[in-house]
Amino acid sequence: MFDDAPQTRPSLLLRLRNDRDERAWSEFLTIYEPLLLRVMRRRGMQECDARDSTQQVLLRIYGAINRYQPDGAEASFRRWLFRVARNVAISFLSRQARQSMSLHDDMDWSELEGDGSLESDPFDQEYRQQVLAWALQHVQREFHLNTWLAFVETSVHGRDIADVARELNMSTGSVYVARSRVITRLRTKVEQFEADR
Amino acid sequence: MNPEVTHYGRDQIQQLLDDALPEPLATDLTDHLSECPDCRAQLESLAQDSAWWTKAKPDVRVVLEDPAAYSSSCLVLLRSPSVDDEDESFASDFAVDFLSASDDPTMLGRLGEYDILEIIGRGGMGVVFKGFQKELHRCVAVKVLAPHLAQSAAARRRFEREAQATAAVVHPHVMAIHSVAANVKLPYLVMPFIPCESLQQRLDRLGPLDIKDVLRIGMQAALGLAAAHSQGLVHRDVKPANILLETNVDRVMLTDFGLARAVDDATLTRTGIIAGTPQYMSPEQANGDGVDHRSDLFSVGSVLYAMCTGRPPYRADTTFGVLRRIRESTPRRICEINPEIPEWLERVIWKLLEKSPGDRIQSAVDIATILEQCLAHVQQPLTTQLPDVIRSWPTAAAPDLPATAPAATYASWRKILLVAAVVSLLIVIAVTLNQNPSSNQPGSDAESATVPAPRTSRPLLWDAVQPEIDQASAEIQRMRDASQLELDAVQNTPD
Numbered sequence: 001m002f003d004d005a006p007q008t009r010p011s012l013l014l015r016l017r018n019d020r021d022e023r024a025w026s027e028f029l030t031i032y033e034p035l036l037l038r039v040m041r042r043r044g045m046q047e048c049d050a051r052d053s054t055q056q057v058l059l060r061i062y063g064a065i066n067r068y069q070p071d072g073a074e075a076s077f078r079r080w081l082f083r084v085a086r087n088v089a090i091s092f093l094s095r096q097a098r099q100s101m102s103l104h105d106d107m108d109w110s111e112l113e114g115d116g117s118l119e120s121d122p123f124d125q126e127y128r129q130q131v132l133a134w135a136l137q138h139v140q141r142e143f144h145l146n147t148w149l150a151f152v153e154t155s156v157h158g159r160d161i162a163d164v165a166r167e168l169n170m171s172t173g174s175v176y177v178a179r180s181r182v183i184t185r186l187r188t189k190v191e192q193f194e195a196d197r
Numbered sequence: 198m199n200p201e202v203t204h205y206g207r208d209q210i211q212q213l214l215d216d217a218l219p220e221p222l223a224t225d226l227t228d229h230l231s232e233c234p235d236c237r238a239q240l241e242s243l244a245q246d247s248a249w250w251t252k253a254k255p256d257v258r259v260v261l262e263d264p265a266a267y268s269s270s271c272l273v274l275l276r277s278p279s280v281d282d283e284d285e286s287f288a289s290d291f292a293v294d295f296l297s298a299s300d301d302p303t304m305l306g307r308l309g310e311y312d313i314l315e316i317i318g319r320g321g322m323g324v325v326f327k328g329f330q331k332e333l334h335r336c337v338a339v340k341v342l343a344p345h346l347a348q349s350a351a352a353r354r355r356f357e358r359e360a361q362a363t364a365a366v367v368h369p370h371v372m373a374i375h376s377v378a379a380n381v382k383l384p385y386l387v388m389p390f391i392p393c394e395s396l397q398q399r400l401d402r403l404g405p406l407d408i409k410d411v412l413r414i415g416m417q418a419a420l421g422l423a424a425a426h427s428q429g430l431v432h433r434d435v436k437p438a439n440i441l442l443e444t445n446v447d448r449v450m451l452t453d454f455g456l457a458r459a460v461d462d463a464t465l466t467r468t469g470i471i472a473g474t475p476q477y478m479s480p481e482q483a484n485g486d487g488v489d490h491r492s493d494l495f496s497v498g499s500v501l502y503a504m505c506t507g508r509p510p511y512r513a514d515t516t517f518g519v520l521r522r523i524r525e526s527t528p529r530r531i532c533e534i535n536p537e538i539p540e541w542l543e544r545v546i547w548k549l550l551e552k553s554p555g556d557r558i559q560s561a562v563d564i565a566t567i568l569e570q571c572l573a574h575v576q577q578p579l580t581t582q583l584p585d586v587i588r589s590w591p592t593a594a595a596p597d598l599p600a601t602a603p604a605a606t607y608a609s610w611r612k613i614l615l616v617a618a619v620v621s622l623l624i625v626i627a628v629t630l631n632q633n634p635s636s637n638q639p640g641s642d643a644e645s646a647t648v649p650a651p652r653t654s655r656p657l658l659w660d661a662v663q664p665e666i667d668q669a670s671a672e673i674q675r676m677r678d679a680s681q682l683e684l685d686a687v688q689n690t691p692d
Contacts (some may be wrong), residue, residue: 016465024516029526031587034266034267038266038267056276057486059483059520062521068606128253129256129259129260129268130255132253132256132257132260133264134266134267135261136257136260136261136264137264152261155250155254156254156257156258156261157258171228172229172230172231173226173227173228173229173230173231173232174227174231176230176231176237176240176241177213177214177227177230177240179215180218180240180241180243180244181244183244183250184214184244185252186253187249190253194326196415
């Protein structure tokens with residue numbers, strides 16, 4: 001289930017530890033690379049700095065994956081990842097501050113300095129969104145454009161079904177069926193993703 | 198329409214959802230759903246756990262607002278589909294969107310004062326067109342920043358930097374720049390149009406190159422690089438695609454200073470893994486460490502390797518895999534792939550592919566000098582010697598770190614013991630000679646001959662031993678560095 005997905009199950013972790021499993025790493029990157037980029041950008045980093053920092057986090061994770069021990073609590077891997085990301089971001093930002101001799105006022109430090117405990121797991125939402133983005137991307141390809149648009153316009157943007165049906169030249173019944181099909185697929189896809197972890 | 202049926206069964210609705218309901222039932226049911234709220238409710242309860250969708254919906258909305266933010270872009274997977282087949286449509290789209298109409302119907306369009314003829318290349322940053330400048334009646338190459346990048350301030354800055362950096366290096370082996378247009382919708386820079394192919398294209402076409410070509414291309418690329426380094430620039434993206442080979446002329450030109458950066462400049466991206474292939478990066482780049490000019494020298498080693506074997510030294514399916522190889526592994530021996538490559542050239546390449554910058558050949562000028570001498574030797578083996586220094590370099594790349602470090606240490610100690618033995622032996626001989634200085638004197642005046650004997654024998658002895666001692670101290674230094682590296686690795690691990 002998506003609601004209580006045990007984030008990053010041990011199987012992916014085990015696979016990440018296997019040096020030859022390039023696939024595991026590319027799966028890992030699909031989810032975590034854009035996620036880290038967004039987190040870094042949100043810290044007020046410029047695009048290129050965000051990319052640099054993201055790369056550093058990923059390389060550190062790679063370097064230390066064999067020493068990482070899950071602590072048994074929920075989302076252990078993600079909290080570890082977040083701590084690494086936080087350390088990289090802090091060292092980058094303080095280096096930058098030293099260089100420019102001025103702190104960026106618009107920078108949100110509070111989250112960076114958090115203790116990384118579950119309550120303040122800032123990756124949780126990002127992670128959910130990332131998995132959904134992955135599922136959306138895959139599911140979209142499976143449907144005709146009209147089916148997809150019927151779903152987006154009514155289910156996501158909450159527009160009136162009759163209006164959308166008219167615009168798309170569909171019957172209202174088809175719009176109902178279309179969006180129900182997409183949501184069903186979406187959910188299956190997300191669950192499948194979780195099961196594969 | 199089937200008005201007699203007031204409601205459909207659950208099974209049928211489920212089948213419709215699964216797209217498994219035969220016609221005309223499916224159409225009938227769909228039409229019925231338009232009218233019947235009860236059946237719609239049934240459908241929706243079957244389709245979506247409303248709790249699931251309620252929770253997912255806000256996230257879906259956020260994602261769909263900016264899908265690009267959720268796609269992987271920075272560490273591009275090498276498996277990404279080839280873009281070659283898109284070139285044509287891209288060029289025409291581009292022409293429609295960004296070029297103004299040209300007077301000449303055979304042209305794609307116009308950009309500034311240049312008529313644009315055709316697309317000649319595509320890179321991570323943009324597109325290169327062949328253009329024609331009517332006023333000066335000459336062909337030019339116009340490199341245009343890709344439209345999606347032109348919106349990014351960082352990319353524009355980087356593009357501008359490329360122009361500045363390249364313009365600062367005037368050298369026969371560096372591609373020149375005619376002019377730059379930075380403050381336009383799509384920034385572009387104009388270079389001479391030179392009929393050429395990239396080293397990458399030649400490798401793809403012909404595979405491994407002849408040894409003379411390897412040495413000549415390597416030497417000229419090193420010279421171009423030396424010019425950039427003397428300006429305080431680090432190229433950071435030395436690879437076969439950025440080395441151009443002029444058609445019909447034996448001239449090599451270094452190009453694409455898009456990632457180049459002054460050593461002391463911290464404003465732009467530090468490591469530069471932004472786009473493209475990382476196969477030719479140095480370990481310090483792959484580590485995300487700061488780099489200096491010696492990073493480029495490692496890349497030259499990788500390029501030489503590729504010219505000898507037809508493929509880059511570090512290969513894997515993903516960018517990440519390649520970076521790991523570069524950091525940790527030793528490439529396959531060149532002689533195993535191409536037996537025609539002599540051992541001495543392999544030594545030069547391993548010397549450049551040293552993981553630690555301090556162990557490499559230390560400057561691009563040195564590389565050029567060494568390769569030039571090697572080339573002279575290949576062309577005139579009887580009259581020209583190989584550079585002496587090559588003999589002291591190892592025949593195989595340093596073994597993987599840190600897994601096989603103990604073996605390396607053991608081998609090094611053995612070498613040091615051997616050197617010590619040789620030194621003692623030579624001292625014994627020297628002492629013997631000194632004790633009996635007149636034994637091999639050709640002259641009759643033994644008195645005057647005793648004076649020069651110790652003077653000449655000592656430097657002679659020293660000359661013989663010096664390289665060995667140098668090598669031994671280099672080995673010791675390397676072992677120190679290696680243990681330091683391991684220490685650093687331990688200290689730098691995340692918490």
